[in-house]
Amino acid sequence: MNRDIEVVVQSLARRNIEARYFESLPELEREILKTVPISATVGIGNSQTLKKIAISEKLKARGNVVFDKTVASNKLESGELSKKAILSDWYISGTNALSREGHIVNIDHTGNRVAAMIYGPEKVIVVVGVNKIEDSLSAAIDRAKNKAAILNAKRVGLNPPCVELNKCVDCRSKDRVCNNLVIIEGQVDKERLKVFLVNDNIGF
Ligand code: SF4
Structure with a gap:
């Protein structure tokens, strides 16, 4: 772990958030599967990193009930999966940026992802590429x-001025794809939210 990562891990610890670092995506995937109980219901937030490791499919294959709106076939189903995800036992999501001081910065179009990150699921894992x-x-x-919002807008076919x-x-x-700008600055329960940092440059 390099000095920059150590600083971030310490900053998050001071905010009651446990952070762990993984050298590779397979390590990250193994740890998620080890950490989340098979009996848990799991909501999935949109994340290129989670897509790359196919975590939704892997959790489902071993028996978890998974609510992942990104696999919905229509808008109605997407909305229903989003609501169920907010009420799930665990929630796994990406984020848009992480400061060295430990701010977890998110933008969100409708707000379902940030809602679940903040409140609802008893446990949350936030995956972040370095x-x-x-x-x-x-x-x-x-x-x-200036980066995530633009790429997200392009991804979903929206056309704000950026x-x-x-x-x-x-x-x-x-x-507008960033109707919600949410900065997570700490946690009441230090067991609730974990940040899994991974040595990879994917996602936005
Ligand atoms: S131009 Fe609009 S949609 Fe794009 S980042 Fe700024 S506020 Fe968000």
């Missing part, structure tokens, strides 16, 4: 707005 670590809170918000301009202009577009 590419998302920023020096400060303002740099983390900048990353969320897609064209390649920068955030604090729009009021009907296609």
Whole structure:
């Protein structure tokens, strides 16, 4: 673990959040499968990292009941899966940026992902690639707005002004993808939320 990662892990510990570091995606995957009980219901937040390790499919295959809206075949089903995910035992999600001071920074279109990260599921795992670590809170918000929001908008086929301009202009577009900017700054229960850092540069 390099010095930067150590700083982040210590910053999160001071916020009552346990952080662990994994050298590779297979290590991350093994630890998620070991940490989440087979008997648990699991909600999945949209995450390129989680997609890459196919965690939703692997949890289902071994017997977990999984609510993952990204596999829904229509909008109605997506909405129902999102609601069930908020009431699940565990929630696993990516995030958009992490500051060295331990701020977990998220933008969200409708808010279902950040809602579950904050309240509902008894346990939460947030997976973060080292590419998302920023020096400060303002740099983390900048990353969320000027990188993640743009790529997310493109991914889901929305067209707020940042897609064209390649920068955030604090729009009021009907296609605004960052209606919710949520910064997790700590936890009451130190057993609730864990951050799993992985030495990989995927996701946005
Ligand atoms: S406020 Fe608008 S322009 Fe800025 S990142 Fe969000 S969607 Fe893009």
